[in-house]
Amino acid sequence: MAMETQRLEQTITEESVDYQSGDHERYAHYVNKNKIVESAVMGNAVEALCGKVWIPSRDPQKFPVCPTCQEIYESLKKD
Numbered sequence: 144m145a146m147e148t149q150r151l152e153q154t155i156t157e158e159s160v161d162y163q164s165g166d167h168e169r170y171a172h173y174v175n176k177n178k179i180v181e182s183a184v185m186g187n188a189v190e191a192l193c194g195k196v197w198i199p200s201r202d203p204q205k206f207p208v209c210p211t212c213q214e215i216y217e218s219l220k221k222d
Contacts, residue, residue, distance in 0.1 A: 170208065170210075170212075171207065172208075172209045172212045173213075174192075174199075178190070191212050192216060
């Protein structure tokens with residue numbers, strides 16, 4: 144029984160605040176495309192490959208890609 148996988152191709156952003164250092168880190172994260180559409184319509188939170196959960200509201204083109212999401216995405220492409 145073969146298992147089918149889909150590649151994640153769209154990124155969305157999440158803003159997190161590191162209260163320890165005072166830095167505001169912003170990244171674009173990899174998320175399943177269907178979940179992005181669902182979030183836009185229903186207002187549901189999404190979960191990125193790295194495990195971040197949030198309701199997207201920013202343009203992902205304005206932020207660098209999350210290094211953890213990028214690493215996971217690259218490892219999925221090898222399979």
